[in-house]
Amino acid sequence: MKSILLLLIGFTALALMSWKFPDNRWKVAKYKNYSLYYTSLDNQNKEAYLTLINNGLGSVKSFFNSPYRETFDVYVHANRHSLDSTWQKDWGMPDFKSECWMVASGVAKKFDMISPARWDSEACEHVYAQTIKTQQLITHELVHVFHGQRNGSPDFSTVEGLDWFVEGLATYASGQCDSLRIAEVKKAIAENKIPKGLDGFWSGKLKYGLSGSLVMFIDKRYGRAKLMELLPFTKREQVLASLNITEAALLDQWKGYIDSL
Ligand SMILES: [Zn+2]
Structure with a gap:
């Protein structure tokens, strides 16, 4: 009898808990x-x-x-x-x-x-209801x-100096680098408000536009096959060597490209 009573109390407690805490198991x-x-x-x-x-x-x-x-x-x-x-x-x-x-x-x-x-x-x-932006984020x-799945560091934990590329690629390929963001970058170039080096590209208010348009430039100038070749790299020097360009020249040519849009 005692054990049945205990069991009943147990069940009641469980029932109360599931009423109070919704099921959050996976x-x-x-x-x-x-x-x-x-x-x-x-x-x-x-x-x-x-x-x-x-x-x-x-x-x-x-x-x-x-x-x-x-x-x-x-x-x-x-x-x-x-x-x-x-x-x-x-x-x-x-x-x-x-x-x-x-x-x-x-x-x-x-x-x-x-x-x-x-x-x-x-x-x-x-905002979930902004369907295009929600889709682009996903x-x-x-x-x-x-x-x-193609990078030397599958969780990007040992990637060095490539925030601009990892984030720029995701921004560009997902369509987040839209005309509004390009216009903001154009304005920043005109006002001489561009970070001095690649390390500054994935930072501040313009990070999506800056990084995304840089990868857009690489895609337009070197082609999609080259973009694919860059995916395995974990170091900035590897990317620049593969593009056969210096950091300064890359930024210079990117500015010219954005100006021409
Ligand atoms: Zn991201």
Whole structure:
């Protein structure tokens, strides 16, 4: 009798807990290129997210005219706390706290994001209902996944001096380097407000435009096949040597190209 009573109390406690705390265990759905991990909070968003991911995969594959080499995992985090604890673990930084504009990351084996439907409350600068921008952001991360699968450092942890290339490629190939951003870069060139060296390109308000348009220039000047050849490199010197150009000359020619647009 006593044990039945205890059991009953146990069940009641469990029932109360599940009423109070929604189920946040990972569910998984497997597809050809990836496995999707999500929680029951996103049951109703799953189809929309699959569309965003599949559109992104299609854009990336046609941009590079090549397939993904490996399958990868997509994690849709119910909130920022869940994303932060993953990043703390994956990056070995137990005290890491993300900035409000950070909503996603991509490496060879993994794409993490805060559930886009909750960006309005869990993030700043991102609005789920801005469908083109939302799609571009997801495509941007999928470019990182593609790049990671061909890079000497699949999680980019030992990449040196190439922030401008890694981020510029994802910005350009995802369509984030739009005419508005090009116009901002044009203006900055006219006003002589361009960073002195490549290291300054992925920083400040213009980082997407600066880095994205630099990779756009490489694509237009050297061609898509050359862009593909740059994917494995982990050091800036390797990229510059492959382009057979100095940092100063690259920046000079990039300025001329932007001026001509
Ligand atoms: Zn990025």
